[in-house]
Amino acid sequence: MRERLLRQIKQPFTPFGIVLIFRHSNAEGIILKKLLKLFAILGVVASITSGCAVNRATGSVDPSADLSALKTMYVKRIPEETGGTNVLIADKLRSKGIVVTTGTEPPPSNVDAVVTYIDRWMWDITMYMLELTITIRDPKTDFPLATGNSFHTSLTRLSPQEMVNEVVDNIYKGSK
Amino acid sequence: MRRPVTRHKLFLAASALAVTLTGCSSPASREGMIPPDLAIGTYFPHSLGIQTGGGASTGAMDTSNISDEDLKAAIEEAVIQNKLFKSIVQGKGGDYELSVRLTTLSKPILGGTISVEMEMAWSLTKAADRSVVMRKSVKSSASKTMGDAFAFVTRLRLAVEAATRDNIGQGLKAIAELKL
Structure with a gap:
């Protein structure tokens, strides 16, 4: 039995061998323990540096669209949305x-563009806006003339006002 | 002797979880976004330039996104495979300019069956007189279940690729119906 155990210790990469290292080989067990600690630290560092802070901000305008020609807009509020995002967009x-006018009714016929948005919220200690997409559309065809999107996870969260400002500014940065 | 082993197992599990979460996200691949044979049957004897926008790169802890470069390559390949235009040109200089912008990509954060919804803005402009010959909002969606892929990140990527294939297919079919 003792000889069999010693043979297993010399083959530490077999599952049984690894268990034996913990139980019977103090020196190799310490090495493995240090390796495991290193892996754990690396994992935590990777999570903190890359995982918890995802930031994305994009804006694009259709080449055939001229945003400077759009003088009147209607921000279509999502009926179940109560956070006031439509008001922030209208003010911006x-x-x-x-x-700009805003509401849940169908848009007036005389506006140059209709603005729609999708906001996603997340909870981490408090609620915060995770992602905001704003689209400026042709009122007749619903074609998206311009779009902007911002995505910020908890550690780099922005206030709803800052999210709106970032998205709208990125849209107009991309216009001719 | 049993307690340290348990602690080490916890360390190992935490490390494996961290590595799995941070290292597995992958962007939608350009090969996966190319629609199969569309049986369009239309040929335009013109050259086409393609530009894409609205996409984003995929971060380590992010979920699958579509990069502008991969979307452009997938559309170009689909146009070539279906022989829709005489040739593809890079940059300006084509007879027609196609702009495809990703405007909405709704993805879940968790879930067994994953449903992805997508909207892209397709516009085609005649380069000679800058006239817009097509403006179309193309919406598509796709769902993937645990049967398609066990890992969430893989399932999500497959759903994003499937929705993109459908979107590109619809967009090219809409162009094929035009009289250019």
Whole structure:
């Protein structure tokens, strides 16, 4: 039995051998223990540095669209949304000199563009806006003339106002 | 003797989990986004330039995204395979310019059966007079179950690729119906 155990210790990569290292070989067990600690530290560092802070901010405008020609817009509120994101978007667009109305009703026929949005929220100690997509559409065809998206996870979270500002600014940065 | 072993197992499990979570996300592949034979049967004797936008790279802990470069390559390959245009040109200089922008990509964070919804804005412009010959919002979706792939990140990538294939197929079929 003792000889069999010693043979297993000399073959530490077999599952039984690894168990034997913990139980019967103190020196090799210490090495393995250090290796495991190293793996654990690496895992935690990887999670902190790459995992917890995902940031993305994009904006694009269709080449055939001219955003400067859009003087009136209607921000279509998501009926079940109560966070006031539509108001933040409307205020931000007004700061760019656009006449903006907002509501849940069908858009007025005389607007140059309809603005839709999708906001995703997440909880981490408190609620925060994880992702915001804003799309400026042709009111007649629903074609997306311009789109912006921002995605920030908990550690680099932005306030809803900052998210709106970032998305709208990125859209207008991409315009001609 | 049993207690340290348990602790080591916990360390090992935590490390394996961290490595799995941070290292497994992969972007939608360009090969996976190319639609199969569309049986279009239309041929335009013109050259086409393609530009894409709205995509994003895939971070280590991010979920599958579509990069602009991979989307462009997939559309180019689909146009070539289906012989829709005479040739593809890079940059300006084509008879027609196709712009495809990813405007919405809704993905779940968790789940067994994964459903992805997508919207892309397709517009085709005639280079000679800058006239817009097509503007179309193309919506597509795809679902993948545990039977398609066990790992969540793989299942999500497959769903994103399937929705993109469908979207590219619809977009090219819409172009094929035009009189250019």
